[in-house]
Amino acid sequence: MSKNIAFIIYIFLVLSLTNCAKRGTITGGLKDTLAPTLKSSFPKNYSTNFKGNEIKLVFDEYIKLKNLNKQLIISPPMKQEPIILPTTASKYLTIQIKDTLQPNTTYSFNFGQSIADNNEGNPYNQFKYIFSTGTYIDSLAIGGRIKDAYNKEADSFVSIMLYDVDEKYNDSVVYNKTPRYITNTLDSLKTFRLENLKAGKYLLVAMKDQNSNNKFNPKEDKIGFRKEFITIPNDTVYELELFKETLDLKTSKPIQASGNRLFLGYDGKQNLKEKQPKVVVKNNTEVLETIITQMPKKDSLQIWFKPLKADSLAVSVSRDSYLKDYVIKIKDQKKDSLNITANQNGVLNFRDRFSLETATPLVKFDDAKIKLTDNDSTEVPFKREYDVFNQKLYFDFKKEPNKKYNFRLLPGALTDFYDKSNDTLSYKLATKTEAEYGNLRIQLKNVKRFPVIVELTDSKGDVLASEYTDEKTTIDFNLLNPAVYTLRIVYDDNKNKIYDSGSFIKKTYSEEVVYFSKEIDVRANWDVDQTFDVSLPYSPEPKKKEKGKGGDDKQKSQGGKPENRQ
Numbered sequence: 001m002s003k004n005i006a007f008i009i010y011i012f013l014v015l016s017l018t019n020c021a022k023r024g025t026i027t028g029g030l031k032d033t034l035a036p037t038l039k040s041s042f043p044k045n046y047s048t049n050f051k052g053n054e055i056k057l058v059f060d061e062y063i064k065l066k067n068l069n070k071q072l073i074i075s076p077p078m079k080q081e082p083i084i085l086p087t088t089a090s091k092y093l094t095i096q097i098k099d100t101l102q103p104n105t106t107y108s109f110n111f112g113q114s115i116a117d118n119n120e121g122n123p124y125n126q127f128k129y130i131f132s133t134g135t136y137i138d139s140l141a142i143g144g145r146i147k148d149a150y151n152k153e154a155d156s157f158v159s160i161m162l163y164d165v166d167e168k169y170n171d172s173v174v175y176n177k178t179p180r181y182i183t184n185t186l187d188s189l190k191t192f193r194l195e196n197l198k199a200g201k202y203l204l205v206a207m208k209d210q211n212s213n214n215k216f217n218p219k220e221d222k223i224g225f226r227k228e229f230i231t232i233p234n235d236t237v238y239e240l241e242l243f244k245e246t247l248d249l250k251t252s253k254p255i256q257a258s259g260n261r262l263f264l265g266y267d268g269k270q271n272l273k274e275k276q277p278k279v280v281v282k283n284n285t286e287v288l289e290t291i292i293t294q295m296p297k298k299d300s301l302q303i304w305f306k307p308l309k310a311d312s313l314a315v316s317v318s319r320d321s322y323l324k325d326y327v328i329k330i331k332d333q334k335k336d337s338l339n340i341t342a343n344q345n346g347v348l349n350f351r352d353r354f355s356l357e358t359a360t361p362l363v364k365f366d367d368a369k370i371k372l373t374d375n376d377s378t379e380v381p382f383k384r385e386y387d388v389f390n391q392k393l394y395f396d397f398k399k400e401p402n403k404k405y406n407f408r409l410l411p412g413a414l415t416d417f418y419d420k421s422n423d424t425l426s427y428k429l430a431t432k433t434e435a436e437y438g439n440l441r442i443q444l445k446n447v448k449r450f451p452v453i454v455e456l457t458d459s460k461g462d463v464l465a466s467e468y469t470d471e472k473t474t475i476d477f478n479l480l481n482p483a484v485y486t487l488r489i490v491y492d493d494n495k496n497k498i499y500d501s502g503s504f505i506k507k508t509y510s511e512e513v514v515y516f517s518k519e520i521d522v523r524a525n526w527d528v529d530q531t532f533d534v535s536l537p538y539s540p541e542p543k544k545k546e547k548g549k550g551g552d553d554k555q556k557s558q559g560g561k562p563e564n565r566q
């Protein structure tokens with residue numbers, strides 16, 4: 001009996017040792033999802049009669065700072081930024097105030113999401129430390145939302161500012177003074193709330209402040225504002241539309257680009273579309289023959305002149321009341337030469353114009369030396385248009401589906417400003433079938449006024465197709481490349497056929513832009529009919545049908561081949 005008991009004990013010990021030798025995974029427990037909290041502060045949060053220059057914040061766990069320069073909002077802003085230490089993981093933060101504090105003022109330090117626990121990064125969301133240099137904490141507040149005047153989505157990190165309107169107020173405060181109160185939408189919100197405000201009269205401004213200096217720079221920043229001053233307290237929900245101002249014409253000193261060309265940098269590109277400046281170039285008293293063109297993708301004009309020997313040239317730029325004179329030293333440099341490239345070479349879409357771009361401006365055209373033939377060797381008539389400002393030569397002709405075309409330019413067909421002509425050029429083009437494109441019909445409803453610009457854009461906001469209408473409410477975009485489009489209209493109140501932004505100094509808002517609430521999917525071989533009720537924030541889903549495949553009579557009447565649409 002004792003032997004059996006001893007054997008059982010032996011087996012038990014072996015099994016126990018075996019289990020102890022098995023490898024396992026240490027789980028470490030549940031993941032920490034709790035944000036740190038403030039344990040204590042010196043002086044206490046919401047203190048009054050604040051007179052010190054140092055604040056100590058103590059937290060219940062180790063914290064770290066993330067993107068403090070973007071997330072921390074101090075209201076009112078301080079001329080000298082405070083020093084916040086340490087920058088490494090710690091259970092406390094010290095704020096060293098370097099600025100002279102205003103009397104009887106409530107200060108707010110909104111840390112946004114910059115304070116997070118050291119291990120998991122859980123943010124202490126919108127933590128605020130508030131104190132007053134007076135006897136009470138200001139407790140009034142206003143709120144609202146922001147939007148972009150032209151783009152579908154507003155920018156992130158937009159500052160919302162209040163400026164005192166008193167006997168010292170003038171419109172220049174946004175350019176050279178910091179606001180009385182400030183908050184920021186940070187990286188996700190399109191709403192704002194300004195808190196701990198004092199009763200009074202204010203200018204309300206929104207600003208995409210690229211330099212983070214709390215001052216408006218029209219060249220870089222977007223701005224939105226209320227024309228009327230606001231009074232606090234009130235319960236109004238404000239909406240501010242941000243826009244990029246169109247700058248007045250301002251040029252910089254020209255620089256020599258080649259032996260026959262100058263660059264003239266400028267501000268005010270939108271203004272340039274309506275009225276180009278007059279540029280006069282002189283060699284001593286002799287006025288030189290010139291051509292002025294736009295430098296592609298740059299805010300610079302190109303001043304073309306015939307090669308000459310000169311030590312310097314005088315350049316005069318004028319438009320309306322603007323006048324600027326420059327003297328440019330001229331060096332012996334390499335001259336520009338004629339070079340021609342096709343903007344399309346291969347597939348030519350039905351909505352595209354075949355165009356050539358030239359390195360030097362053209363001045364002469366010999367249409368007899370330009371031939372357009374199809375794949376049957378039949379000559380196809382065309383019309384030619386030259387945009388000298390953009391140095392683009394356009395050819396328009398009736399495109400047939402599923403056809404091949406050959407453009408042939410014989411020597412001497414094109415002559416540039418320097419009497420240089422082209423060699424033989426040949427470009428092969430082909431069209432697709434109509435079934436490879438889609439058609440979109442827009443039915444505008446409840447348009448407040450005309451004219452309007454109807455635009456289709458891609459996700460970046462680049463315009464892919466546009467129509468202008470003085471009274472029509474049915475807009476056809478036929479033979480579109482299959483894609484997902486964004487739809488918007490612009491109320492063209494000054495009837496210049498382009499969108500115009502606002503002006504803070506002139507107290508004008510941008511022309512009104514309304515977006516269709518959903519993207520529109522245009523597919524190959526489909527007709528899409530879409531009602532755009534401009535008065536509604538949301539519109540119904542579009543009806544789609546594949547050409548020639550089903551659909552009721554109403555759908556069929558709305559579709560059909562593009563040439564049958566009126």
